Amino acid sequence: MLKITFFLLLPFLELAAQSQYELNSGWECSNISGVTVKGEALSVPSYKLTGWLPATVPGTVLTTLLNNKLVPDPFYGMNNMRIPDIYHIGRDHYTYWFVKDFTEAQPAADGQVWLHFRGVNDGCDIYLNGHRLNATTHFGTYLRFSYNITPWLAKDGHNRLAVIVYPSAILGNPNGGQGGDGTIAKNVGPQYTAGWDWIQPMRDRNTGIWDKVTIERTGAVRIKNPHIVTRVPGVRLPDTKVQAPATILVSTELENATAKSIAGTVSYKLAGNTISKKVTIAPHATVEVQLPDLELKQPALWWPAGYGPQNLYQLKLSFNTTKAEDTEDVEFGVREIQTYWNAHTNSREVAVNGQKIFIKGGNWITSDAMFRFSKERYDAEIRFHRDMNLNLIRIWGGSLTERPEFYEACDKYGLLVFQDFWMSGDCNGRWVDPMKKESQWTRRQYPDDHSLFITSVIDQVKMLRNYASLAFWCGGNEITPPEDILSVMRDSIIPKLDGTRFFFHYSNTDSMSYNSLGGNGDGPYNIQPLSVFWNERTFPFNSEVGSVGVGDYESLERFMPEENMVAPVNTPNGVDSVWDYHKYIPYFDHLDPYGKPKDIRDFANKAQLVNYDQYRGLMEGFSAHMWDWYTGVIIWKTQNPWTALRGQMYDYYLDPNACLYGLHNGSAPLHAMCNPTDGSIYSVNNTFKYYTDVMLELKAYNMAGKDSLITQVFTEISPKTVQKYLSVKSAIEGLGSKEGMFLSVRLRDKNQQVISDNLYWFPDAKGNYSGLQKMEAAKVQITAHKAGTDSIAVKISNPANGPVAFFNRVSLVDAQTKKRILPVFYNDNYVSVLPGEEKIVTISGDMVGKSGNAAVSVYGWNVPEQYISIN
CATH class of the missing domain: 2.60.40.10 (Immunoglobulins)
Structure with a gap:
């Protein structure tokens, strides 16, 4: 009996032995000036590396230099000015070899081993154990690429990978314009790296192996690019006891790496159903297989934040012959997104599972300007957006196609995503701009390699299309791609490879929001009288509108030198060079009604009152006219990937300011x-x-x-x-x-x-x-106690017969240093407590459980700062 059981389990044991793992540590690097041999020799494991630096992979060259203390932190003060810019110093300065030794044995029988790169900026050549893997240099910041390395693995299992990474061919003059002189857009890559109105230039233009490198083991056949489509007909409700069926459509690519035909079965199990299909794959061929449709009974649906739960399913797709060849795990949500034209508002209306959704969105650049990404940081940032009571994030086109980990967090927290492709009106020729090097006609045809752009779009659509949160594709920021690119995307790529999502030609297109008001269909971007938000009609689905966002004193001191911690004065040029360098938007006289700021701390505290009022007023004003004037609004912007002094609900260090909680209040469901x-x-x-x-x-x-x-x-x-x-x-x-x-x-x-x-x-x-x-101090009583392993309840009690305890900031801090512990999350903040009442602010997050020696800080407009022990 034991013998029979063993053989029944054998395919699953073999499958378990297959794996995928990251090459994310133990890399070394050297500038090309210090390497005298070619890649074939460098990639031989016996070749000694002398004087090489520990390298950060995934990461950019600048990240590695920073981690080795060879450059100052470009996010602090004026340090970025001290780092050589690639445009002036030349491409060779940031051209580096990266080497990684790893252990991987040659597989048995028809087993295969694959090397995957998820993102390299911009060009690279790859060598393994003395062999060059790519016949021609790989280009494409957004293009994944893979190599079957089975023939080149060392017999003793000790292997060396060597990759030389080349910066973009066109570097862009960082002359202070949007995207510098605009030529950065000749590449298929991020445009903001040459500088924008919210960031200074990234000196290496983000050159490097910036995304994951993985090794994958499979059998003879590899599963690639699975595709799951969910159909949810009719009008649904999240709390219905009896939910009508949904239809699940699954397809996948299968690649046969061997010189012989292979017959097998591709299958998956879901909710007690087994769906399978037999297939034969020719030698060295890749086929796409559509499995039979599944009617999923009583589906647990996925909803945007504020409307219902974010239910997710786990599906394991497998291909088997007499043994398991490969599996692919896919997490997905069952939902259907529809759009309609609202003839009353003259704008696009969005529905999920048949229910119309008023879009409350935020614009996103990227998590970190130096591409230092992590699953944990993504999770924290998207959680903040959920806590703002938003339901959509737009990925701005001058940056990147966001990473799968970003989308996983959006699936988890219920944020719909509006994904731009890599265009911007600033660089790509929409406007006359004296800062740009070339004419509008020339810029209109950027990038130089249209084929690479199209190939990258195909790849990124395949990478992201299974995420429930992904709601829309968009050709670019404030401009369409050139016609030959646009037509292929619109008529072929999006319909054939996805077919479930609306494609906007560009971010402020008339098919999203008919612009009868003139201008660009975006903005404004600074402090507005609240009457504007409430009483003046703007674009019916505004893709960019926002205000200020300076953090408080604790936020400023993280990146401002002490000598620059001085309150700006109310003139256009009333800031010093550091404030100007970090793109400060003046508050002018908007703080004066609270009393002219006495110092930088007073300035920052009073700025929070304006911040709160601005974003509460913005969302309330738009919401007051929903379905009449508006079908949605997207705030410019909700986060900064750099230490900028504008447009942010939390700072680069993940410390929230009053913008977040004003928006949290004004956007409440x-x-x-x-x-x-x-x-x-x-x-x-x-x-x-x-x-x-x-x-x-x-x-x-x-x-x-x-x-x-x-x-x-x-x-x-x-x-x-x-x-x-x-x-x-x-x-x-x-x-x-x-x-x-x-x-x-x-x-x-x-x-x-x-x-x-x-x-x-x-x-x-x-x-x-x-x-x-001249308010009197409120005589509040404050207590804090652990409410769970990762939560703390802070109770603020305000006795009767006294004033309102106004605008109290609650923070979790280190009990000794009094510095804030980040990131943590507050169910509300900048709270006011009426006389005779109490409020409970809940602090939660992983850092709460990890912070052994913590205390709670509370201060308000008329509440002196107190440090509270946690019981």
Whole structure:
């Protein structure tokens, strides 16, 4: 019996022995000036490497130099100016050999071993054990490539891989323009590396083996590029007990690496169903196989954040002959994304599983300007976006096609993704620009190699198409690709290789948002009066609109030298060189109503009040007109991959500022709000739930904390609607004329629990926050205790008969150094506590569990900073 069991398990044991692993440590590198032999000799394991540097792979050349302390941190102060720029010093300065010794035995029988590169910028030649693997130099920042290295593996299992990486052919003059002089776009690669209005140039233009290198073992046949399509007909709800079936369509490529025909079965199991198909693959051939469709009963659907759960399925695709040849694990969500033209708004409307979704999005550049990516950082950043109550991220076209780990996090947290390809109107010729080297007509035909662009698109579509979060493809940022590229993408690549997602020709195309207002269909990008967000109609699906985003004092001191920690003055040129270098957008006189900043700390704290108000007001203003003026909005922008002083909800070091929590509040799925210009009260419901017997409660508070009930009224709130109630303008003007006032706008459920909580602060009749400036201190009581292995509950109690405890920042800090522990996540922050009430702020995340000696810091407008021990 034991013998029979062993033979039954044999295929699975062989399968388990197959594996894929990363070559992500133990690399060494040398500039080409220090290498006198050719790649064939260098890649022989016995060749001694003398004086080589430890190399960071995946990583860029600049990352390796930084990690070896050969250059200063380009994100700090003016250090980037001290690093030689490739345009001036020449390509050879950043041309490097990378070498990796690894152990891999020759496989038995028909076994195969594959070497995979997921991203090299820009050109490279590859050698293994004295053999050159690529006949011609590989080019293409975004192009994956693989080699069957089985014939070249060493008999003793000791192997050496040597890769020379060449910078882009065109380096771009970093002359201060968007993408420098624009010629960086002649390459098929990231354009921001020559500098933009939110970043300084990356000196090596991100040259390097910037993404993963892996070794894979298979049998004679390798599974490649599986494709899973989910069809979800009809109109669905996430909490339906009986869910109608969905249809699952699975196909895959199979590559036969041997000189003989191979017959076998490709199959997968899902929800108790086994789907399979027999196939014969000719020698040295690759075939695409479509398996029979599966009707998936009672599917657990995937929904965007705020609308339902993010259910995911695991599917193991396998190819078997008399033994297991290869498997491929695919995680996917069952959902269907539809789009329609809304003739009322004149813009694109998005639906998921038949339900229309009001798009609340953020623009994303990339996680790190030097391409230092990690699964953990991606997870943290996407979690922040979920915590902002957003439901979409747009990947800007001047950067890259985001990595699978980014999409895994978006699948996990429910963020739809709008993926641009690698074009930008700035570099690719949409506008007259005196900073650009070549004419619009010439730039309009960038890049130089159209075939490489098309090949890269094909590859990246195959890499990303299985992710539930991927919602749209887009030809480029603010411009289409050249017509020959566009037509192939639109008419062939996207329909044939995907066929499930809408393709926007460019990011602000009329097919997304009909522009009847003139201009570019984007913006503005700076501080706006709240009346603009609420009362002035803009583009009906604005792909880029935003404001400021300076972090607080703790954020600034991470990358600002001490001598530059000085509050800027209210003039266009009122900042020093470091602030200017880090792309500061002036706040001008917007802080003055709170009292002119006394110093840098006071400036940063008051900036948070403006930050909060701006992003709460932005999303509230758009939401107030959803389905009437707008079908969506995408904020420019929600993060920085560099230490920039603009457009960010959290800083490069993953420390959130008040922008995040103003947006968190203003974007809440169920939200009660006030138009600050006319006092109109609204509710907005971005859920599928119907709320009955809801109490709308409006209270005013003066600076001493005395409250006045304005009104409370029962209401019903329908799904996916915005509802206008009454105006409280007279109450605001009457009660707040002398010192200003607070307005509490709440919704309570039938159990009298608060389900929407919004507190506004209004200035006096002269537009100044005179009452805030002389508020008495709130005598709060604060406690903190562990609420779980990775969570802490912080309770702020404000006694009755005192003032509002206004605008409190909660932080998890090291108990000794008092420095913030990052990243951690707060269910809310910059919170205010009304007299006689309490609020609980929950801190969570992996770092909470890892931080043994931690404390909680709390400070507010009228709450002195306190450090609280954690019980």
